[in-house]
Amino acid sequence: MLGTTFTRAKNIEITDTISGASELFVIHDHLAPDFATGAFRGGMSLPGAWRAANLIADLIGGIPWHAYRERGGEPVRKLDPTPPLLEQPAPPETRINTFSSWALDLLWNGNAVGLIADRNSDGYPTAVNPVPSDMVQIRRVTEGMDSILPIGEIEYSFGTLKNLGPHxxxxxxxxxxxxxLRGMGVLETHLDTLGLGKEQNRQARSLTKHGVPTGLLKSMNPDLTKPEAETLKAGWLASQRDRTVAVLNASTEFVPLSWNPEELQLVEARKFTLHELALIFGIPLSFLGVEQSSRTYTNVEQEAVNILKFSLNGHLVRFEQALSLHFPNGTWVKGNVDGLLRSDSHTRYETHKIGLDAGFLTINEVRELEDLPPIGDANE
Structure with a gap:
């Protein structure tokens, strides 16, 4: 296994009560308690969490990424072609696969990590190897540590790869x-909510497992033995699972203990969990399938804008600034969210008409916004 997790260290000093000698121990703990096996400790097995995490990750992975440069007072210009690190960071993987997997790791574990795999002639990265953050160690070098990095530098370790710096x-x-040195993710901070969702799923499966309400199989036979009772119960459950006819003699009676998911508040509890997941991931409830009253087209369109402004923006800026650190001074990275803000055709055409009538847009500028080729003289 490639290392342990991104760790926080606890320093504990142990003193011998007889000799008085003391020794300092360093304990590393990943701080995300064991939740379950599977992707991101099983968190993705919850339908609401799967939907919320994939929604954000795919939005981040699907947008185009560009680099911009400003030097010597010249106008800002977009680098063309797009640098390989932004166009296809980890070939042969596509851009969406790399960025969306990074985004999932950032959401669940609080960190997304890539080992720089290739550089151009100027020494700037052109490709990376994404690494799961729970396979990474990070620490700040202090005096006495076994490291080739200078004191105060942040050091990363990937299994057998040691002494890697921020460069x-x-x-x-x-x-x-x-x-x-490490970020906080959903697994570390909201494990109780995820655990509640798993428990609700288990209870729902238990309530519907046999296809009948919970009940009492009552026998009037005073000589009924325990093995006979177990056989009677097993036969009854088997007949209900198979949807066949159950045969009971005159001395046996089934008394249902009726249940209703509404009465048990199971449905409402699961809705509440969806509310909490929406808060955790920062997306509107309607995107998790929760019915809301008075939903109109305008509300839906505004919700899409709100996802960008109040949920996606923070993640985008973290990506932009982290990537910009690996480009030359005066060059920075931006995610192009124009496609996410693109309104319906009728609204766009009305907006274009306003710009044309006011004179601050030309026909060809409008056509460019609509991904159409220019017509006539480009200078018109």
Missing amino acids: DVIHIKGPHAPGE
Whole structure:
């Protein structure tokens, strides 16, 4: 296994009560308790969490990424062609695969990491190897540590690869306390909510497992033995699972203990969990399938804008600034969100007409916005 997780260290001093000698121990803990096996400790097995995480990850992975440069007072210009690090960071993987997997890691574990794999002639990265953040160690070099990096430098380790500095690694870090070297993710901060969702799924499966309400199989036979009772119960359950006819003699009676998911508040509890997941991932409830009243086209369009402004924006800026650190001074990275803000055709055409009538847009500028080739003289 490639290392452990991104770790925070706890220093504990142990003192011998007899000799008085003390020794300092360093304990590393990944701080994300064991939740379950599977992708991101099983968090993706919850339908609401799957939907929320993939929605954000695919939006980040689907947008185009560009680099811009400003030098010597010259106008800002977009680099063309797009640098390989932004166009296809980890060939042969497509851009969406790389960025969306990074985004999932950022959401769940609070960190997204890539080991720089190739550089151009100027020494700037052109390709990376994305690495799961729970296979990475990070620490700040202090005096006495076994490291080739200078004191105060941040050091990364990927399994057998040691002494890697920030120059060798792209690290997109999630929310964190001042001075922390690693970010916080959903697994570390919201494990209770995820655990509640898993338990609700288990209860729902249990309630419907046999196809009948919970009940009491009552026998009037005073000589009924325990093995006979178990056989009677097994036969009854088997007949209900197979949807066949159950045969009970005169001394046996089934008394249903009726249940209703509404009465048990199971449905409402699961809705509440969806509310919490929407808060955790920062997306509108309607995107998780929760019915809301008075939904109109305008509301839906505004919700899409709100996802960009109040949920996606923070993640985008973290990606932009982390990637910009690996480009020359005066060059920065931006994600192009124009496609996410693109309104319906009728609204766009009305907006174009306003610009044309006011004189601050030309026909060819409008055609460019609509991904159409120019017509006539480009200077017209």
